[in-house]
Amino acid sequence: MKSFGLNRNIPVNPAQTALLVIDVQNYTMENGGDYVGMDPAEIEKKYGYFFREMRSRTIPNIQNLLAASRQAKIEVIYTVIGSHKSDGKDLSLDYKISNMFCHKDSFDAQVLEEVAPKGDEIVLPKTSSSVFISTNIHYILGNLGIKQLIIAGALTDQCVDSAVRDACDLGYLVTVPTDACATQSRVRHENSLANNSGYCRQISTQALLAEIAAAA
DSSP, rough: OOSSSSOOOOOOOGGEEEEEEESSSSGTTTGGGGTTTTOOHHHHHHHHHHHHHHHIIHHHHHHHHHHHHHHHTTTEEEEEEOBBSSOTSSHHHHHHHOOOOEEEEEEEEEESSGOOTTTTTTEEESSSSSHHHHHHHHHHHHTTTTTTTEEEEOOIIIIIHHHHHHHHTTTOOOEEEEEEEEEOHHHHHHHHHHHHHHTTTEEEEEHHHHHHHHOO
């Protein structure tokens, strides 16, 4: 087998890196979407693990990554699930089948307040699992001179995973802080990370924060 002498274990270069925060929005948290009005016991039974992970681990780690990225002049970009059409007609077939609907101007489509954008940070409404399919993010990243991506958010095994794989195939070096993303169960989270380990570099948030600080 031919070796090109390349690998994914390359520290981030702030000038060429963007932090991509996937779908941490009101729709995907307990104060939005289908969770509004749902019986608390049912929420706990079906989604308790996910919300505990988001509140106790994922969101705090994303907050730390946002602070470090802004300090190091790393671009920050968000995605949110959000249709452009009021009836959701422009949503992907998968989103329609999954009944995942919120309009881009609605409360549900806004980034969660705890990790809200600052200044002119870009927010991209998307209508498919992968942001690379239903937005012009690849064009935007090219204009910004981005060659490396840090990808965090939700869900690990769905929209995060889709973004990681597409970004890899489009030529980006991808880093996933494994404790800054979450999904509906520990098994799903760990299986997803095992499956996409061949597409990205996986690292803890603390190690990545130290790396960013050293680079800055």
